[in-house]
Amino acid sequence: MVEHHIAFRTDASSQIGTGHFMRCLTLADSLNGRGTRIRFISRHLPDHLRSILVVKGHELVLLDSVQNELALDELGHARWLGVSQTQDAVDSIRALSDGHWDWLIVDHYALDSRWETMLRRTVKRLLVVDDIADREHDCDVLLDQNLYTDTKTRYTSKVPLHCKLLLGPRYALLRDEFKRLHDKIKPRSGPVRRVLVFYGGVDEDNYTGRTIELLFDINIRNLHVDVVIGAQHPCCEQIKSQCTQHGYVCYVQTDKMAELMATADLAIGAGGSASWERCCLGLPALLIALADNQINIAKALDVFGACIYVGRSGTTCIQDLRNAFCDLLNNPDRLKVLSDTAYSLVDGMGVDRVCQETGF
Incomplete structure (x- = not known):
């Protein structure tokens, strides 16, 4: 070779x-x-x-x-x-x-x-x-x-x-663990018992911390919350303290993202490249665009019925996120539609297709 x-x-x-x-x-x-x-x-x-x-x-x-x-x-x-x-x-x-x-x-x-x-x-x-x-x-x-x-x-x-x-997302660059889990995962159809909070590797406005307080304030009984942040998060210590205080689980620069997405019923996060990881595993999501280049992605996913786009950071208040979250909790049928649609968009074979098309 x-x-x-x-x-x-x-x-x-x-x-x-x-x-x-x-x-x-x-x-x-x-x-x-x-x-x-x-x-x-x-x-x-x-x-x-x-x-x-x-x-x-x-x-x-x-x-x-x-x-x-x-x-x-x-x-x-x-x-x-x-x-x-x-x-x-x-x-x-x-x-x-x-x-x-x-x-x-x-x-x-x-x-x-x-x-x-x-x-x-x-x-x-x-x-x-x-x-x-x-x-x-x-x-x-x-x-x-x-x-x-x-x-x-x-x-x-x-x-x-x-x-x-x-x-298009058929060429989404996803790690092998997402491809392996894609065929094993089932669409979400039941109540929301487990939520994953992840706003990408950098979250300068600390929507992570605000979302933690939102979920605690809603006070849903027996809700399990996983929080993922990057090693460079400007409020890393504060977020770890919040999670400890509220009984949530905090992961810093984790290599278990596929596993966490596979076990979650709903994600709350940003509209970046993690969108395709969530889609591959059929994970419904509430999205806030943290950068201009995320807006069109989130809007398109919303139009196609694969997520709920809450809005752009800076113009979106946490109350909008709260309303969207509570609406989805009371609408399991919509949760299933979001999950089915997201799952249909990405099969985890993007890297293989890129290699085939380029002759790598």
């Missing part, structure tokens, strides 16, 4: 979140099992995520971390990069200069066709992971695993004519 050399360019931080890194890691882990050399190139990456790469045996090249509040080009997320796209391209080319690379996979809102064109001299083929469709790309494959009402036209005139488009 010929070893493939595949590089990833992605970042994670309190501003960027961890979703971009985690979906790249999911794909990298699968490729690593297929006899592939993996290298991550990152400018911003917390220590605990660096450690994960080391444990999993992936290479990591860290670019100089620069904090720059100025937008260095017109892209809406330009501040995420810290440097100009040209400088980042030069640094990335240098990070790949010690060998040949079959693929470069890019998952970064601050990079577009200008950066990608510069990297083409270094790599054979380029795959872009995107979900906001706000810029042009110079790539061979574009992957957008999300669900939209305008999925088929989102990237018109934004990619080269030869670019292969992998669109």
Whole structure:
């Protein structure tokens, strides 16, 4: 078997979140099992995520971390990069200069066709992971695993004519444990006895803490609550204290997410990439969008009947969440419809399909 050399360019931080890194890691882990050399190139990456790469045996090249509040080009997320796209391209080319690379996979809102064109001299083929469709790309494959009402036209005139488009949740990048559990899970149809609270790896406005107090205040008898937060959560100690006080179970940077979702009757959380994990396991959800790029995902899932979109953080008060939660408790038929619809959208085979379509 010929070893493939595949590089990833992605970042994670309190501003960027961890979703971009985690979906790249999911794909990298699968490729690593297929006899592939993996290298991550990152400018911003917390220590605990660096450690994960080391444990999993992936290479990591860290670019100089620069904090720059100025937008260095017109892209809406330009501040995420810290440097100009040209400088980042030069640094990335240098990070790949010690060998040949079959693929470069890019998952970064601050990079577009200008950066990608510069990297083409270094790599054979380029795959872009995107979900906001706000810029042009110079790539061979574009992957957008999300669900939209305008999925088929989102990237018109934004990619080269030869670019292969992998669109929709059938390409959702989920870890193997979700695929294994998909066929074993049953749609939720009974009363809500177990709730999972998870607002993603970064929850700057602490909707986690607010939701904990909401559930305690409603005071449902014998309700089991699991709370999951990332290691970087700004209110980590406070949340652990709240959970201890109320008899809830708190998990920090857990590797048991699939198991927790499989045993839950209802999830309360954000509208990010965890949406596809919940769908794969038929878990109904009440969603609050914590970032602009989550709004369209949550709205589309709501339209398709796979979740209930409560609203955007900052404009959504906790009372809206309370009302939605109480309404769902009193409507088990709707809970079942949400579960059935979510389950039908994602089968956990996304990584396999991406590998098949690209020849990884």
